[in-house]
Amino acid sequence: MATFVILISITKFHSNEKYFNFLLLILPAIVYSQPPSNDDCSGAILLDVSSDFQGSGMSGNTLNATNSGFSNACNGVGDDDIWYKFEVTNTSSWVYMYSGPGDGVMVFYSGNCGSLDSITCVNEKASDDSELILLQNLTIGDTIFIRAFDAAVVPTEMGIYISVYTPPINDICANAIELVIPVPDESTYSYFNLSNAIDEGISIGSCGMNSASDVWYKFTASQIYYKIELMACEAVLELRHGSCPSTQIGCFIADCDQGIGFIERNDFVIGDTYYIRIYNLNYLVNQNAQSLYLYQPIPEPEDNCLSAEILTVSDQSCAFTSYDNNLGGATETLTPSDACSAGPYLDLWYKFEVIDATVAIKTNAYQGGNLAIAAFTGTSCSALNPVQCVNASGNGEAEFLYLTGLTIGDTIFIRVYDANLANTPINFSICVYTPPTNDFCANATEITITNGANCSGSITGNTQGATGTGGCAGGIADDDVWYWFTATDTLHSIQLSNTTITSPVMEIFNSNCNGSQFECVQGYEFSSPEFIVGQSYYIRIFSFDDHNGSGSFQICVSEPPINILCNNAVIIPVNSSINCTTIQTGNSSGQGSTYAKYKFVATSESHLIYITPLSPMTSIGSTLKIFNTACDFISYIGYDYYNSVQRAYYNNFTIGNEYKFDVNNGFPTEGDYQICITETVPNDECTSGTIIPTASFNTTCNCDVMVSGSCVGATPSNISPYMWHDVWYSFVATTTTMTFALSPKNGSSSVTGIVYSDCSIYLGFIGSSGLTINNLVIGNEYSIRIKANNSDGNPGDFEMCIRALTNDYCDNPVTLTPQAGTSCSPTQVLILVLRLATILIVYCLIKKMYGSNSQLQPPHI
Known part of the structure; x- marks a missing residue:
């Protein structure tokens, strides 16, 4: 029963006037609401099946829907159902429904409306959400009916959006697409689309994060070495071996920054089938038309000793003559064996002719993997004798092998292999070179003590091509060269100059190569008063960085002035006036890059420090810093130069306190200089x-x-x-x-x-x-x-x-000459007054234009 209110308006016209009358009718009535056309199975709306979940979408509403009388409500109350259907075109189909408001439920039936069989149902999400289900093992040509309703006891007017679509052909492992095996040095590729992929429920591998709506590919290995590459954004690739769904043996993520990822292995079993599984790292990302590549590299020509690559021996520098070597193309060998591994060996081979009794072999790894180097002598590959091997570095790091006592003219065979036997396709480069003569402590170069100008007796050195182990001060001594000297004084300074080496480190040892460490310092200079006269000291120089920073330098050991040490600062008397009556002479010979220390006691709040170079020195100065008695920094000081004299000043001394300052070694040569300290003039401020x-x-x-x-x-x-x-x-x-x-x-x-x-x-x-x-x-x-x-x-x-001046301005006065015995006529007086008035008017106008501070003087009368 419903009640209708009807309002009727009646309009009358009388003459020029209009009259309105209203009639209100209230009528009871019985109104029957109409159910939707698909309220029963017989009215089920046919849905198209597409390859996209939006392609076959259709909207609907449960308003006025009734109960069709089916018992399966999938944990809901199916009293307001509406019906849809689709023709099966694929053995698997996705069905998607969004509902709201309300909690949407879908129940699926096969057969016909007179005899329906319930297949499955879905009711996993809450209100105002979507339901998604994969129907599998369908029979092509059958009709599937979909009954949709609100799960609530009291139904709402629920709107829905429903669609049916098919997943990719290779959506499950069993339907993996076979990849064509490429010829060597070429690749085969395939486009993939994850937008409609399903999740089979197979657990994700170590690279995944969310559920895996995946697609599958497979190939049968015809060699041991392949590279699999994926060009995508936020996609995961798993390499699997065995029967579906197989076992993961590798994975990677192709992130959006690089847009690419790859797996490179050389342990594929010829004849075995391998599966490639691809899915989204983030299920919100839609992967559409991305690329998968299967690449078969060319086998490395150095894979066999018989085809060993010939290397050229460089002089004191590592000139890589062999690049882009890849152990991924290596096959296993069992002989000859070496002391670093029992084998089998995934190796590549090289050889060189000996031109020096000592050589170094270096490999640089350009991706992960642990390299090992072994050297052999012999006249043929069938009769090789091991010489030495090394596996001292970690994954992805350079490796060095040092060979000594070689016979010039012999041939040395080199094996480079994967020390972990992990079948890692390591890319690397290799070089052979003769290291510097003083690369080893036993061949350390002697340094003669020098006091020459700016270390004029210095020795030129270079760590390029040097080898080494250990380190100190946080540095890695992989490029050290050695020197030694005999102490002639307790105070010596070791200095490096003209350097291209990056962040040099100096490590000093007592007595001999096996002596205890005397000191280690990162920097360009080291001074100590604790050397023992007559004792030998060994120095090794190396760059701080690991496998980087090598370069040239000059080194000298000097007997510097005693006052390079803070505690030995030389006292400078302060002149009690502004005149330099007391002058201190210093000498920078042997000082090198160090600074001489001087001190004085302040007699005033302000002092001037004059530093004057003496010929042949042309310039010298302080570091423009003031220190306290413990050589702690206090402040920077001002300075100027006049005729090569540095005049430094500071205006905040405390009278009676001791202060210190530095003086450098001068330019272009070391030598004598003078220092004078004065007070400032009384009217300085x-x-x-x-x-x-x-x-x-x-x-x-x-x-x-x-x-x-x-x-x-x-x-x-x-x-x-x-x-x-x-x-x-x-x-x-x-x-x-x-x-x-x-x-x-x-x-x-x-x-x-x-x-x-x-x-x-x-x-x-x-x-x-x-x-x-x-x-x-x-x-x-x-x-x-x-x-x-x-x-x-x-x-x-x-x-x-x-x-x-009180009454006068003295600039350019006007001179008036009195006339004796005469008097001025009225006309003359008038002319004089007018003249003076004109001058004053002009003056006032100019004064007004240029202001009260103008230097213009008033007229002089």
Whole structure:
């Protein structure tokens, strides 16, 4: 029963007016809702079967659906079912349904509407979700009926989207697509699509993460060596051996960054079948039209001793003459045996003619795998005698074999093989070379102690082609060369210069090659006061990095000045004035790249340090650092250069404290130099500016009184603009307008100044034409900052004239000549007044244009 409300509107027209009447009818009625057309099996809607789950999709709704009377509700209540059907075109089909709102259920039947047999059902997800099921073992030509409904007791108006589609042919292992075996050095490929693949429930291998909706391929091995390559994004490939679903023997992930992955093996069993399984790493990623390649490499020609590749012996450097060798193409051999492995050997062979009694053999691995090297002598491959073998490095690392005592002219056969017998297709390169003469401690090169300029007696060395083991200071001594010297003093410095070696390490041993370690240091210099006079010391030099960083260098051992050590710093007396009356002489011979230490006791908050090179040295200086008495860094210091003299300064010393500084070895040669430490001038800073008395002010047009000064002994003030060696003065204004003029003195070439208020407020610049400042406050204090230079840039002397004028401006006065015995006529007076008025008007206009601080003087009358 339903109730209808009907509203009827009646419109009347009378003359120009309209009238509205409404009639409201309320009528009871009985209305029967219509069920969907596919409410029963007989009305089942036919679904198309496609290769894509969206291709056959159809929407539906359970509104007004009724109970068809079937008992199988798949753990739900099937009282609002609707029906679909499809014709079987493949033995397997996916059925997908999305429902919402509501909890959708699908029940599947075979037969016809008069006699239906329940096949299976699916009700795994919650409300507002999708259901997906794979129907297998179907009979092509049959009709499958689908009954869909809401699982809830109280059904909702549930909308659905349903589709039927078929998986790929090779969706299961049993239907794996056979790959064509390629000819050597070529590949065969196949495109694959995972978008409709199913999950058979086979457990994923070690590379997978989620369920495996997979496709399958297979091939029958006709040789032992294959490379399988996959071009895809976020896809997993498993290589399996045995009957379906077989056992995983390898896997990899083709990530999106590289877009490729591969398996390369040389242990395939000829005649056996191998399966390739591909699936998504992430089930949300859709893999469509990606590529699978099966590659058969060419067998390596060096696979047999009889076809051993001939190597050229290089001189003191590893010049790889054989590249791109791959053990993946090697076959197993059993003889000859060597001490590093009992075999069998997956090996490649090389040989060379001996041209030196000592050679080194080096292999570089370019992918994972553990290489071993074995050397043999003999006149033929059937009569080889083992010489030596090595397997000292780890997976993916370089390997070295050192052979000594060889007979020149003999042939050495080299076997390179997989030490782990893991059938790893290791790519590698190989070289043979004669190492440096001092590659071994027994052949260490002697170093003569030198005190020459900048280690002029140094020896040139090179770690290129050197071999070695061990290490220290975190470095790997795989490229060490050896030196030795006899100590002539307790203090020696070992220095490296002109280096191309990266991050050199020096390891020093006592007495002999088997002696205890004296020291190990990463760096270019080492000094110690603990050497024993007359004792021998052995040094090995190597690059810090493993298998990298080799290069050339120069090495020397010197007797440096005693004061290269902090505790032996030489005391420098401080001059009590700005003059260098006390000078300390030093010598950098044997100092090399080290620094000499000096110390002094501060007598002032500010000091100047002068360092002067003596011929033939042309430059020398400090490190521009100040240290405390323990040589701990305190601060950087300022500096400038004048005629090769370094003038360093620091303005924050504590009076009475000891300080230290460094001096380098000089350029272009070591030699003598001089050091002088002075105090700075008293008026070095604004706060200690020299007071100019009012008696030094000129009150006339002439500069009868001059203030003399000097910038010698001054340092730069920390105020803008920056001025080298400036000095400060202060004065108290006696008039509102004052003028300032500066002039060089005693050979100085230039002098400039700046007037400030409160040491920081800029008032004006004193240039070559002087400076006039108006609007000064009588009784206030002002500051003058002055810099004077000699022609060579050194601080110079100057003179300053200050004029304090009360009623006059002395520049270009107008002279009036009185006329004796006469008087001015009214006309003459008028002309004079007009002339003066014109001058004053012009002056005022110019003054207004250029401001109150203009140097323009008022007219002189």
